[in-house]
Amino acid sequence: MSDTTLPDAPRTRPESPAATLSPPPITLGDRTFQSRLFVGTGKYRDPETMIAALDASGCDVVTVAIRRVDFKGGEDPVMAHLDRGRYTILPNTAGCFDAEDAVRVARLSRELGLGDWVKLEVLGDRKTLLPDPVGTLEACRTLVGEGFSVLAYTSDDPVMALRLQDAGATSVMPAGSPIGSGQGIVNPNSLRIILETLSVPVIIDAGVGTASDVTIAMELGAEGVLLNTGIAGAEDPVAMAHAMRRALDAGYFAARAGRIPKRLYATASSPTEGVIGE
Amino acid sequence: MPTISLNGEQRTIPPSSTVEDLVRSLESEGLTADRRAIAVEVNRSIVPRSTYETHTLDDRDEIEIVTIVGGG
Numbered sequence: 001m002s003d004t005t006l007p008d009a010p011r012t013r014p015e016s017p018a019a020t021l022s023p024p025p026i027t028l029g030d031r032t033f034q035s036r037l038f039v040g041t042g043k044y045r046d047p048e049t050m051i052a053a054l055d056a057s058g059c060d061v062v063t064v065a066i067r068r069v070d071f072k073g074g075e076d077p078v079m080a081h082l083d084r085g086r087y088t089i090l091p092n093t094a095g096c097f098d099a100e101d102a103v104r105v106a107r108l109s110r111e112l113g114l115g116d117w118v119k120l121e122v123l124g125d126r127k128t129l130l131p132d133p134v135g136t137l138e139a140c141r142t143l144v145g146e147g148f149s150v151l152a153y154t155s156d157d158p159v160m161a162l163r164l165q166d167a168g169a170t171s172v173m174p175a176g177s178p179i180g181s182g183q184g185i186v187n188p189n190s191l192r193i194i195l196e197t198l199s200v201p202v203i204i205d206a207g208v209g210t211a212s213d214v215t216i217a218m219e220l221g222a223e224g225v226l227l228n229t230g231i232a233g234a235e236d237p238v239a240m241a242h243a244m245r246r247a248l249d250a251g252y253f254a255a256r257a258g259r260i261p262k263r264l265y266a267t268a269s270s271p272t273e274g275v276i277g278e
Numbered sequence: 279m280p281t282i283s284l285n286g287e288q289r290t291i292p293p294s295s296t297v298e299d300l301v302r303s304l305e306s307e308g309l310t311a312d313r314r315a316i317a318v319e320v321n322r323s324i325v326p327r328s329t330y331e332t333h334t335l336d337d338r339d340e341i342e343i344v345t346i347v348g349g350g
Contacts, residue, residue: 040350050348065349066317068285068342074310078348094349104322108344111317111324179350228350 023252026224028201029117029149029170031088033060037214037248038090038203040228044237047081053231054087057241062087063119063226065094066105066112090151092119097132099139106143117149119173119205119226129179133160137167144168153205156190158197165200172198173226176217177207180229184213188220195221211240211247218251280337291335298330300341316345 026036039059044050054062062082074080082089091109096102099122106118120143122135131154143150144167152169154160161172174194177183184207185191195202204217205226214225225248234240279290284300291300297318301309318325319342325333335341 041348042350044348063350064346066344067347069309069311069316069345071285071304072308075312075315076345076347079315079346089346091346092349100322104319107324108317108319108342109346111326112344112346113314114346232350 021253023249026201028151031117031149033088035060035245036218036224036252037245038063038205038224038226039231039241040226041078041082042228043232044078047077049237050078050232051081051083053237053241055241056238056245057231058245060088061090063090063092063228064114065092066109067095089114090117090119092153093121093139095123096121097123097125097135099135099142102135102139103142103146106139106148107146110148116147117151117170118143119151119153120169121153131155131175133157133163136160137163140164140167140169151203156187156194158190158193161194161202162197165198169200171201171203171223173203173205175206176204176213179206180233181207182209182230182233183207184209185216185220188216191217191220191222208244211243214244214247215251215254218248219255221255224248280335280339282335282338283340285342295335296331297325297333297335297341300335301330301343304343311345316343318343 023036025032025034035058037057037059038061039054039057040063041050091114093102093105096105102120102122109118110116120136120139122132122139124130124132136152136154140150140152149170151171151173152164153173154164156174161174164172174191176185201223203224203226204222208214208225208227208230210230217225231237231241231244280293281288281290313327321340
């Protein structure tokens with residue numbers, strides 16, 4: 001046995017500036033946020049898990065829903081636990097199946113002090129939860145006319161996305177796949193066309209199952225990703241939130257790094273000259 | 279006695295009740311939400327907090343009282 005002992009290796013090395021690089025902020029209308037990840041507050045097993053997951057996700061904006069109050073209780077525990085100084089609250093119109101109800105919910109959320117912005121959802125049917133394009137467009141026009149900043153949830157149809165932009169939407173939010181389905185990005189080509197066509201920020205909303213789905217959405221060129229069930233429904237929501245945050249950064253930088261083209265055959269990484277024995 | 283629809287349930291209220299009277303009676307029955315955490319709509323129109331005391335409820339009015347909950 002040698003009596004030489006190696007010095008203790010430092011457990012952590014100082015991070016270089018590049019290691020802490022983050023994507024730049026995202027601007028939606030007159031609001032600017034550091035994080036491009038938007039996270040829902042539904043379906044967590046308890047408020048403590050939600051708070052820890054939101055923290056791990058690094059998000060600045062969280063979505064909420066508007067529902068009939070429980071006359072035998074008080075504030076929803078989710079809202080009681082949320083740090084209103086840290087998170088900006090984006091109300092949604094989830095559960096509305098016609099334009100009128102969605103407009104009413106948006107007005108109610110404004111009355112609740114959540115400001116003049118809304119994630120507009122007008123759904124077509126309860127089984128697929130796919131958006132109703134006609135109702136969504138109608139509600140978008142009405143709300144924009146009333147001074148709302150509308151973030152419009154829609155399908156991955158490029159023409160519909162353009163119509164929503166023309167109607168004055170602040171952001172268009174096409175689904176990667178059906179809400180809560182965890183199928184990820186099922187139609188990247190449609191999303192590519194949307195991303196090429198629109199000038200307003202496009203945020204991929206719905207269908208995210210795991211971190212790689214977020215990376216794929218960002219690599220396609222999305223400005224951000226909105227998700228809920230992918231974190232809340234994971235076995236370990238806090239670990240998944242951590243993964244989603246890193247996945248978003250990975251996709252953002254990869255999209256701008258100029259990837260290599262795909263080739264059918266291999267190209268060697270090491271020099272082909274000077275190999276011994278030739 | 280006027281009968282109203284409150285969050286989809288029928289309910290009778292004293293004549294000439296205002297929104298404020300209704301909210302107070304709900305609070306005496308167990309509603310603990312802060313006033314700022316609820317919003318009131320009567321017949322599909324918002325009733326601003328500042329007019330709870332002056333907005334009188336009529337027979338067959340449809341009232342919705344909502345709050346913020348977790349959602350995606």
